[in-house]
Amino acid sequence: xxxxxxxxxxxxxxxxxxxxxxxxxxxxxxxxxxxxxxxxxxxxxxxxxxxxxxxxxxxxxxxxxxxxxxxxxxxxxxxxxxxxxxxxxxxxxxxxxxxxxxxxxxxxxxxxxxxxxxxxxxxxxxxxxxxxxxxxxxxxxxxxxxxxxxxxxxxxxxxxxxxxxxxxxxx
Numbered sequence: 001x002x003x004x005x006x007x008x009x010x011x012x013x014x015x016x017x018x019x020x021x022x023x024x025x026x027x028x029x030x031x032x033x034x035x036x037x038x039x040x041x042x043x044x045x046x047x048x049x050x051x052x053x054x055x056x057x058x059x060x061x062x063x064x065x066x067x068x069x070x071x072x073x074x075x076x077x078x079x080x081x082x083x084x085x086x087x088x089x090x091x092x093x094x095x096x097x098x099x100x101x102x103x104x105x106x107x108x109x110x111x112x113x114x115x116x117x118x119x120x121x122x123x124x125x126x127x128x129x130x131x132x133x134x135x136x137x138x139x140x141x142x143x144x145x146x147x148x149x150x151x152x153x154x155x156x157x158x159x160x161x162x163x164x165x166x167x168x169x170x171x
Contacts, residue, residue: 041143041167048107049145049165052100052114057092059084067096072149072161074128075116090128097130111135113166118159135166142168 053068063073064082073080073089080089087095097114101107113131135142146164153159 038143041169045143045165045167046145048112048167049147049163052097052165053147053149053163055096055100057082057096059092064089064092067093067100068147068149068163070096071114071116071128071163072151072159075118075126075161076151076153076159078126093128094130101131109170111166111168111170115164115166117162117164131166135168138168140168140171142166 053066053071055067057064057066057070059065059082061083062069063077063080064070064085070082070089070093074093078088078090081087082089082092085092101112111132111134113129113133113135115130115133115136116128118127129136144164144166146162149159149161149163151159151161
């Protein structure tokens, strides 16, 4: 009887060890994998887009409060001047986007373009392009981040502006 009890303990011990090893293999498989430079640049483009769009301009004007507001205003009201400044929305957007990019020294090795697309909605201004406009036509590997701005114009017309950021290593 003691022999059977000993064998049973061995079987339980082997099953426990196999279970432990299986759990360890599963957990090791879940460890974060290094995705390399490509994944890093995708993440950088998306994060940079959010940072730029949500940057406060320091202008106390509903149309010019954030960079997103400035870009929407640039497309919909190109002649609008932000209160407290002599700058149009487009000029203020160009200045603020350049300022935000200038705060990050590691961005000097990248070509960057921020541009708008009004998604077929009728706008009063031209599309905005801030940065290296050649990136749109370039065959270099590019990474992008985007955000959609939705607003209602004073007359109740919906405004949808897609803002994109292209990022490519200088070459």
